[in-house]
Structure formats: structure tokens, C-alpha cells
Amino acid sequence: MAHRRKSIGIQRIAAYATIAAALVVTLFPVYWIAANSFKYDIDIFSIPPQWIPANPTSKHYHAAFVERPFLIYALNSLIIAVSTTLVSVVFGSLAGYALARFQYPGRWRYQISFWILSTRMMPPIVTIIPLYIAFNHLGMLNTKPAVIIAYTAFNLPFATWMMKSYFQDLPVELEEAAMVDGDTRWGAFLHVALPLARPGLAATAIFCLIISWNEFLLALILTLTERSQTLPIGIAGRVTQYNTYWGEISAAGFTACIPIMIFAFVVQKHLVRGISFGAVKG
Amino acid sequence: MTVSIGAKFGNSFERWFERHLRVLMLAPAMLVLLTLTIFPSIYMIVAAATRISPNPDLPWQFAGADNFLRLLTDEQFHVGLWNTLVFTVFAVGTEFLLGLGLALLLDRYIRRLNFLKTILMLPMMLPPVAVAITWKLIYEPQFGVLNEIMFRLGLPLQAWAGDVRLAMFSVIVADVWQWTPFMFLLMLAGLASLPDEPYEAAAIDGASAWRQFWDLTLPFLKPIIAIALLLRIMDTLRLFDLVFILTGGGPADRTKTLSLYIYQVAYRFADPSYAAAISLFVLFTTVAFSTWFIKRMRLAD
Amino acid sequence: MASVVFQDVVKMFGTFTAVSDLNLEVRDKEFLVLLGPSGCGKTTTMRMVAGLEEVTAGEIFIGSDRVNDVLPKYRDVAMVFQSYALYPHLSVADNIGYPLKIRKVPQDKQRQMVMEVARRVELDGLLDRLPKQLSGGQRQRVALARAIIRTPKVFLMDEPLSNLDAKLRVQMRAELKHLQHELQVTTIYVTHDQIEAMTLAHRVAVMNKGVIEQLGTPKEIYNDPRTLFVAGFIGSPPMNLIDGEVKDGVFTSLGGVRADGLGSANVASAVLGVRPEDIHVLPAGSETANIVAPIYSVELTGESTLVTLRAGAALLTVRADKNFVGDFDQMVEVGFAPGRVFLFDRQSQDRVDF
Numbered sequence: 001m002a003h004r005r006k007s008i009g010i011q012r013i014a015a016y017a018t019i020a021a022a023l024v025v026t027l028f029p030v031y032w033i034a035a036n037s038f039k040y041d042i043d044i045f046s047i048p049p050q051w052i053p054a055n056p057t058s059k060h061y062h063a064a065f066v067e068r069p070f071l072i073y074a075l076n077s078l079i080i081a082v083s084t085t086l087v088s089v090v091f092g093s094l095a096g097y098a099l100a101r102f103q104y105p106g107r108w109r110y111q112i113s114f115w116i117l118s119t120r121m122m123p124p125i126v127t128i129i130p131l132y133i134a135f136n137h138l139g140m141l142n143t144k145p146a147v148i149i150a151y152t153a154f155n156l157p158f159a160t161w162m163m164k165s166y167f168q169d170l171p172v173e174l175e176e177a178a179m180v181d182g183d184t185r186w187g188a189f190l191h192v193a194l195p196l197a198r199p200g201l202a203a204t205a206i207f208c209l210i211i212s213w214n215e216f217l218l219a220l221i222l223t224l225t226e227r228s229q230t231l232p233i234g235i236a237g238r239v240t241q242y243n244t245y246w247g248e249i250s251a252a253g254f255t256a257c258i259p260i261m262i263f264a265f266v267v268q269k270h271l272v273r274g275i276s277f278g279a280v281k282g
Numbered sequence: 283m284t285v286s287i288g289a290k291f292g293n294s295f296e297r298w299f300e301r302h303l304r305v306l307m308l309a310p311a312m313l314v315l316l317t318l319t320i321f322p323s324i325y326m327i328v329a330a331a332t333r334i335s336p337n338p339d340l341p342w343q344f345a346g347a348d349n350f351l352r353l354l355t356d357e358q359f360h361v362g363l364w365n366t367l368v369f370t371v372f373a374v375g376t377e378f379l380l381g382l383g384l385a386l387l388l389d390r391y392i393r394r395l396n397f398l399k400t401i402l403m404l405p406m407m408l409p410p411v412a413v414a415i416t417w418k419l420i421y422e423p424q425f426g427v428l429n430e431i432m433f434r435l436g437l438p439l440q441a442w443a444g445d446v447r448l449a450m451f452s453v454i455v456a457d458v459w460q461w462t463p464f465m466f467l468l469m470l471a472g473l474a475s476l477p478d479e480p481y482e483a484a485a486i487d488g489a490s491a492w493r494q495f496w497d498l499t500l501p502f503l504k505p506i507i508a509i510a511l512l513l514r515i516m517d518t519l520r521l522f523d524l525v526f527i528l529t530g531g532g533p534a535d536r537t538k539t540l541s542l543y544i545y546q547v548a549y550r551f552a553d554p555s556y557a558a559a560i561s562l563f564v565l566f567t568t569v570a571f572s573t574w575f576i577k578r579m580r581l582a583d
Numbered sequence: 584m585a586s587v588v589f590q591d592v593v594k595m596f597g598t599f600t601a602v603s604d605l606n607l608e609v610r611d612k613e614f615l616v617l618l619g620p621s622g623c624g625k626t627t628t629m630r631m632v633a634g635l636e637e638v639t640a641g642e643i644f645i646g647s648d649r650v651n652d653v654l655p656k657y658r659d660v661a662m663v664f665q666s667y668a669l670y671p672h673l674s675v676a677d678n679i680g681y682p683l684k685i686r687k688v689p690q691d692k693q694r695q696m697v698m699e700v701a702r703r704v705e706l707d708g709l710l711d712r713l714p715k716q717l718s719g720g721q722r723q724r725v726a727l728a729r730a731i732i733r734t735p736k737v738f739l740m741d742e743p744l745s746n747l748d749a750k751l752r753v754q755m756r757a758e759l760k761h762l763q764h765e766l767q768v769t770t771i772y773v774t775h776d777q778i779e780a781m782t783l784a785h786r787v788a789v790m791n792k793g794v795i796e797q798l799g800t801p802k803e804i805y806n807d808p809r810t811l812f813v814a815g816f817i818g819s820p821p822m823n824l825i826d827g828e829v830k831d832g833v834f835t836s837l838g839g840v841r842a843d844g845l846g847s848a849n850v851a852s853a854v855l856g857v858r859p860e861d862i863h864v865l866p867a868g869s870e871t872a873n874i875v876a877p878i879y880s881v882e883l884t885g886e887s888t889l890v891t892l893r894a895g896a897a898l899l900t901v902r903a904d905k906n907f908v909g910d911f912d913q914m915v916e917v918g919f920a921p922g923r924v925f926l927f928d929r930q931s932q933d934r935v936d937f
């Protein structure tokens with residue numbers, strides 16, 4: 001008996017050690033980019049590496065956001081992410097509600113839902129060439145609306161499915177009660193279903209913001225200058241064949257991570273549902 | 283105390299609106315998605331079946347299956363396909379095993395620690411570009427952290443992402459770092475939904491922990507494992523941003539993925555027809571694979 | 584206040600017929616109970632009145648208005664849902680006042696009416712709470728208050744008491760009955776609980792498989808069941824139904840049950856129905872015994888003793904005096920009260936009059 005208890009204790013210690021190791025491995029890269037963003041170049045290149053910045057400096061943040069156009073990239077990212085999110089969440093809520101609640105002839109409801117999901121599964125590299133050519137024809141290359149439209153193409157299916165699942169979780173009697181009490185179906189949607197789905201709505205919006213904020217490939221192809229280039233594109237642009245501006249991209253990269261780290265805590269309850277419908281990566 | 287609602291049965295607009303609500307609410311999303319998917323799909327099929335001249339004034343020429351036949355002999359394409367498959371198998375496989383292992387540990391020893399979970403979740407939510415430059419910094423041959431560790435351990439220093447033998451390995455490690463949390467989270471959700479009774483019954487029957495894992499946990503988790511694998515595989519099959527920044531597909535094309543190759547064909551070689559053909563190939567195999575997988579795993583129900 | 588009329592109403596879900604050919608008039612100010620087993624189409628019938636479910640065929644009238652194509656909001660009905668359907672994001676006061684808010688009743692009038700109704704259902708003092716901070720009984724009252732705040736033409740109640748515990752259910756039953764009497768609003772009430780139906784209703788419509796089997800006062804339904812289904816469904820414990828054969832007015836079963844005085848009826852596959860309270864234990868050796876059978880079990884309920892006898896393959900329940908004593912397998916002789924036996928045809932399921 002004593003032996004048994006001891007072995008369980010050892011197991012427990014091993015488990016905690018593994019989890020601690022996982023935490024270190026998870027956090028170190030994030031720490032490392034943050035640490036380097038506050039070092040002078042000479043400290044970044046030091047051998048052996050300087051584990052903790054000896055002379056912290058905000059020089060690279062100044063270089064990136066004041067001397068170079070990273071502030072504009074960040075603003076572009078923000079404008080594009082917010083616009084995409086607005087369109088996706090509004091249209092997605094409407095469609096999600098319709099698919100959660102209404103009857104359609106035959107198996108149409110199932111088929112429409114499935115079709116919408118399948119558009120989400122399309123590899124972006126497949127749709128981007130035609131979109132590029134279309135935007136080129138319309139003179140919309142290198143504009144923010146073009147990026148917003150392209151992002152909507154894969155945020156909207158996600159938002160629709162998310163909202164559909166949240167609406168399905170609401171008891172339908174609530175809207176029926178509202179209708180009997182004197183509301184229209186539309187009124188029941190606005191006054192009852194939507195307010196009750198608010199947590200889901202917020203989670204969906206945050207996921208849409210994250211997807212758009214992080215996206216790389218479509219922006220790489222559709223944008224050319226700081227008129228429309230986003231933060232990831234700006235960062236990639238400072239990784240050149242000949243020189244990598246480590247301090248600057250660390251500063252910009254870490255900045256790009258900050259809103260995400262905050263959002264991660266906000267949506268943590270919704271994460272499982274979110275990633276099942278494709279909340280991460282385009 | 284009777285309170286009336288105005289006009290007896292409402293006006294005709296209201297009736298029309300209510301009756302067509304199911305169409306009206308669906309319409310905006312459907313229109314946007316139809317335009318953004320039908321148009322590109324048609325374009326891709328047309329483009330893949332033609333030879334587009336670099337001179338925009340010249341008409342497109344019908345090329346039949348030429349672009350697709352090129353796939354058979356194009357060695358670069360084969361390299362891209364091979365790299366993508368190798369990456370998918372090793373990255374997803376490792377992420378799955380690590381994610382499942384961690385989930386089993388955490389589920390058993392640390393329950394209700396949302397803060398810890400959120401931290402472990404973080405990598406998959408970070409911008410892939412930021413992840414890529416972080417690992418680029420870690421892999422840096424001269425002043426990178428990894429070589430410092432190798433040095434301390436008395437092991438030979440490596441060029442990592444710049445080394446022909448290690449480049450793919452380096453990309454996989456970075457991907458594993460970012461996406462193990464994905465597997466971990468889904469496995470954790472699956473474990474949390476397991477019923478208690480079968481385990482109590484099995485414990486009474488004298489089943490060892492190992493037996494319980496094989497006979498109860500794995501079968502229960504099977505659907506969520508299948509979904510997690512499917513989502514991850516569909517994602518790794520289109521890997522782009524990580525390699526674009528970390529290695530640019532090099533050295534010696536060792537990390538060139540299909541997505542990267544399509545990008546090069548379309549924009550560097552300015553050959554949208556062939557790019558369309560490869561894209562359709564990718565799309566078709568992805569759809570075929572996921573359909574087969576869904577059927578195989580009986581996920582439809 | 585209005586009557587509700589169903590004319591040849593049919594409701595299909597795909598190819599499944601949930602309600603078939605329903606003809607029913609609910610009179611003005613009447614308390615009508617739809618009674619039937621789960622899945623028989625009660626809720627569907629009620630939802631068609633509210634406009635939550637479209638009618639596949641036939642017509643529904645509320646008062647003189649044909650309401651088939653009228654939106655729920657214009658039907659002026661109020662509904663109490665089985666789950667209460669309280670708006671979880673609104674306070675009790677806002678829940679009760681919701682119908683007024685939709686109708687744009689002035690704020691102070693709203694508040695006054697909410698207070699009035701809340702007092703009536705004894706909710707004053709809880710008005711600021713959220714539904715999740717209430718007990719089951721209190722939630723039920725909120726749902727009720729929300730329904731009565733605007734004196735609709737028709738009340739619809741879908742098993743409103745089924746989520747309450749037994750004691751509260753009895754209390755709310757009395758309150759409901761009183762409330763309906765006071766408000767004088769036509770009420771359609773759905774339940775699968777026959778005691779609820781018997782105690783509340785002016786008239787009961789017994790439904791089975793989408794069809795109304797019998798419509799009548801609780802007394803009529805109990806004393807004069809027209810079909811085998813109604814006979815078996817009403818009464819607790821239910822009526823004894825014994826399969827057998829009737830020849831020239833004499834019923835015999837394989838289990839040895841015998842009953843005469845059935846006129847001159849002849850039914851090849853007959854069912855004899857007799858309620859437990861209409862069977863009496865006779866002194867041993869009685870000549871009028873309808874059956875002599877061993878005791879299968881004895882249960883004391885308090886005001887009486889339920890004695891189950893085994894008559895061949897069938898079990899027969901007898902409501903005996905509370906002082907009855909008997910042991911397992913002891914032989915007992917029982918007799919049916921004259922004029923209290925019913926005869927049904929197994930084939931058509933209908934009553935056979937004699």
C-alpha cells in the first residue's frame with residue numbers, strides 16, 4: 001500500500017514536470033521575440049545570447065512605428081479586420097439564424113449549410129488567382145476594400161456556422177413566446193434571439209478579428225504598398241534576402257501578438273466551438 | 283384592460299416580409315459567397331483549360347488537358363507534392379501524439395485551471411508571420427538560441443532552416459509548436475465529455491489504466507480525433523506563410539510546398555493557367571480526401 | 584373573448600400526419616382540455632391556434648375571423664409554455680410587461696398593469712429578479728402573469744403544471760381554475776394527466792394518434808367512454824379490460840370471467856370493461872360472483888385497498904375496502920356492479936351498446 005502511494009506521487013511529480021516543460025516551451029518563443037524587440041542590435045547579435053535585455057530600449061519601436069510605416073500597416077490591419085468582422089458578423093448572424101430556425105423545402109437547409117461550410121474549406125491559394133485578376137480588372141488591386149472583400153469570403157462561412165450553432169443552443173420557445181406576445185418573427189430575432197446570443201456574437205466577432213488580423217497570403221497578393229498593406233506583410237517585407245531587420249520585425253511582430261494575447265483570454269470559453277468551425281488560420 | 287395591436291391583421295408589407303424572412307435573411311450571405319466562390323471556380327476551370335498569353339491583348343487559346351498533363355512530368359510539382367505530404371504526415375502526427383499526451387496529463391492532474399489552458403492555447407492564435415520570425419530568430423545559425431543550446435550540450439552546431447537536411451525538420455518543429463495546442467484543446471474537450479460510469483464499471487472489473495485507455499478512452503474520443511485530424515490535415519496541405527518567411531521554400535527546394543509552388547508559378551513565372559491547373563489538383567485532392575475521410579470515419583452522422 | 588373553431592384541420596410533418604381531420608368547437612369562455620398520451624398531437628393542435636405552426640389543410644377560426652394566414656401577433660392569444668419560455672435576460676417585471684412593451688403601452692401604464700397582475704399571482708416583491716433566481720413555482724407564475732396581463736381572446740396552456748412538484752401542482756391547479764373563472768377567457772389547456780383534465784375542464788377532448796376520440800364533460804368521459812382507448816386512458820387505476828367472447832348477451836373469457844345481462848349482444852372478439860371501483864368483493868360461496876380468482880397482490884393506498892387478481896392471463900384490479908385482508912394466492916370471489924360494465928368490439932375499438 002505504501003509502495004503504491006509512493007508511485008502515484010512520482011507519477012504526479014512527473015506530470016507536473018511535463019506540464020511545466022510545456023509551459024516553458026510554449027512561452028519561451030513569445031518571451032524571446034519580446035526580449036529582442038527591447039534590445040540594441042549589438043545585444044541581439046551577442047554570442048552567447050543575452051537572455052534578459054541588459055540595456056532595454058524602445059529604439060526599435062520608434063524605428064518601426066515612427067520612422068518606418070508600421071503604424072500605417074497596423075492601422076490598415078485594424079481597418080480591414082474591423083470592416084471584415086462587421087460584414088461577416090451581420091450577414092453571418094442573419095444567415096446563421098435562418099439556417100438554425102427555418103424550414104426549407106427538401107434537404108435544402110442541410111445542403112446550403114454544407115455548401116457554406118465547404119466554401120470555408122477551400123484553400124485560399126485556389127480562390128486568390130481569380131480574385132486577383134478580378135480586382136485587377138476593377139482597378140481595385142492594392143486597396144483596402146479588395147482585401148476586405150477577399151477576407152469576407154472566408155470569414156462569412158465561419159461566422160454563419162458559429163452563429164448558427166449559438167442560435168441552435170437557444171430554446172426556440174423564447175422566440176415563439178415573443179411572437180405570441182405580439183412580436184413578428186423578425187422582432188423576435190431582434191429583441192430576443194440576438195440579445196441572448198450576445199456572448200456568441202462577441203466570440204464570433206473576436207474570432208473574425210483574429211483571422212483577419214493574422215492573415216498573410218491573400219494580403220501578400222492583393223496589396224502592394226502601404227496604402228493597403230497589413231502588419232504581417234509589413235513584417236515580411238523587412239525579412240529580405242540580404243538583411244533581416246531583427247529589432248524592427250521583433251518589435252512589430254510582438255506588437256502584432258499583443259491584441260491576440262488579450263483576445264485569447266476573452267474567448268477562451270468559446271475556443272473549442274470556434275476552432276471546430278475554423279476559427280484559426282485562413 | 284384589453285390592449286390592441288393596431289391594424290387588424292397588419293399591413294401587406296409586414297406579411298410579405300415575414301413570409302419571405304427565411305429567404306431574406308439568408309440572401310446577403312448567399313449572394314456574397316456565391317459571387318466569391320462561383321466566379322473564381324468558373325475562372326479556374328476555364329483558365330486551367332487554356333493557355334493564357336502574357337500579352338493581354340491576345341485571345342486565350344484552348345489547351346484542353348495540356349496543363350494537367352504537365353503535372354505528370356513537372357519535377358518541381360512532384361517535389362512540392364512530396365514535401366507537402368512529408369510535412370503533413372510528420373507535423374500532424376507529432377501534434378496529435380503530443381496534444382493527446384498533454385491532454386491526458388492535464389485532464390488527470392490539473393482540472394479546472396483555465397488560466398493555464400489559455401496560456402497553452404496561445405501559440406495557435408498568434409499571427410503565423412510573428413511565429414515564423416520568432417523561429418527564424420531561434421534557428422539563426424550564428425546568434426540563435428538553438429545553437430547556443432547545442433553548444434552547451436557539446437553537440438555540433440547546425441544551420442537549421444538553412445540546412446538541406448534539417449530545413450524540413452525545422453519547419454515541422456515550428457509548426458508543431460504552433461499547432462499542438464489545437465490538438466491539445468480538442469482532445470481536452472473530448473476528455474471532459476467522457477462519461478464516468480464506464481470507467482467505474484471497468485475499474486470494478488479490474489481493467490488496468492492502460493486497458494481503460496485502449497478500450498474506453500480511445501473509442502470515445504474517436505470522432506473528435508477524426509475531426510481534429512481532418513481539420514489539421516486540410517490546413518497543413520495548404521501550408522504557406524511559415525515556409526514563405528522561414529525558408530522561402532529552400533534550401534534546394536527542400537521545403538517548397540504546393541501552395542508556395544502555385545504562388546511562384548502564378549506570380550514569378552506569370553503562368554496563371556498552369557497555376558490554375560495545380561490549384562484545381564490541390565482542391566480536388568483535398569475534397570476527395572476529406573470526403574473519403576468523413577465516410578471512413580462515419581463522421582456524417 | 585371568442586370561440587375557437589377547427590374545421591377539417593390537418594397537420595402533416597412531411598409525410599407524417601400529426602393531426603388528421605380535426606373538427607372541434609371551443610365555446611366562448613370555455614375551459615377545454617386536450618387530453619391524450621405524449622405524441623398524440625396536442626401541442627401541434629395548440630400551436631396551430633397560436634400561429635406557430637401552419638395548417639396543412641382545413642380552417643381555424645378565432646371568433647369570426649379565419650386565422651389560417653394571420654401572423655401570431657395579430658391573433659390575440661396568450662400562451663403558457665411547458666418550459667415557461669421566460670426571457671432569461673429580462674427581469675420578472677420586464678417579462679410580464681413584454682406584451683405591453685411590444686404594443687407600445689405608455690411606460691407608467693405598463694408599470695401599473697404589471698404591478699396589478701403581479702399582485703394577483705403573488706409575485707410582487709420579486710419583480711426585479713431574473714428568471715434564474717426564481718423557484719419553479721414562481722417561474723410558472725411569471726409565465727401565467729405574462730399571459731393574463733392583456734386579457735387575450737384565448738389562453739393556450741401547454742402542460743403548464745408538468746414541471747412542478749406534486750404538491751405545488753395541486754395548489755396551482757386550483758388557482759388556475761379560479762383564475763379562468765374570474766377572467767372568463769376561452770382557454771385551451773393541453774395535458775397528458777387525466778386528473779388535471781378531469782378537475783379543470785368544462786369539457787375534455789380525448790386525443791389519440793392525431794384524432795379526437797371523444798369530446799364531452801369530465802363526467803361523460805368517465806361514465807360513458809365511447810371507445811376502447813378512452814375507457815383505458817381515463818381513470819386511475821385504469822378500467823379493467825378483459826378480452827373474451829359475447830354470445831347471446833353472455834360474456835366469457837379464457838380466464839374464467841363471466842358476465843351476463845348484456846342484452847342480446849353477439850361479439851366474436853369482445854372486450855369487457857369494468858372499473859376497479861365497480862367490482863365488489865363478495866362473501867365466499869356467493870352465487871352471483873363474476874369471477875373467482877387468486878390474489879396476485881394487495882396494495883393499501885390509504886382510503887382503499889387495491890387488490891389485483893389473476894384471471895387466466897389477465898390481471899384484474901379491484902378497489903376494495905381499506906379494511907380488506909387477504910394473502911397471496913388466496914381465492915377471492917368478486918362481482919361487477921350491475922349496469923357498470925361496458926362492452927367494446929376489439930376490431931372497431933368502439934363501444935357496443937346493449
Ligand SMILES: Nc1ncnc2c1ncn2[C@@H]1O[C@H](COP(=O)(O)OP(=O)(O)O)[C@@H](O)[C@H]1O
Pocket residue numbers: 596599601619620621622623624625626627628
Ligand atoms: N416540427 C416537427 N417535425 C416533425 N414532426 C413533428 C414536429 N412536431 C411534432 N412532430 C410529431 O408530431 C406528433 C405530435 O406531436 P405533439 O403535438 O408535440 O404531441 P403531444 O401530444 O405530445 O404534444 C409527434 O409524433 C411528433 O413527433
Ligand SMILES: [Mg+2]
Pocket residue numbers: 622625626627741
Ligand atoms: Mg406536447
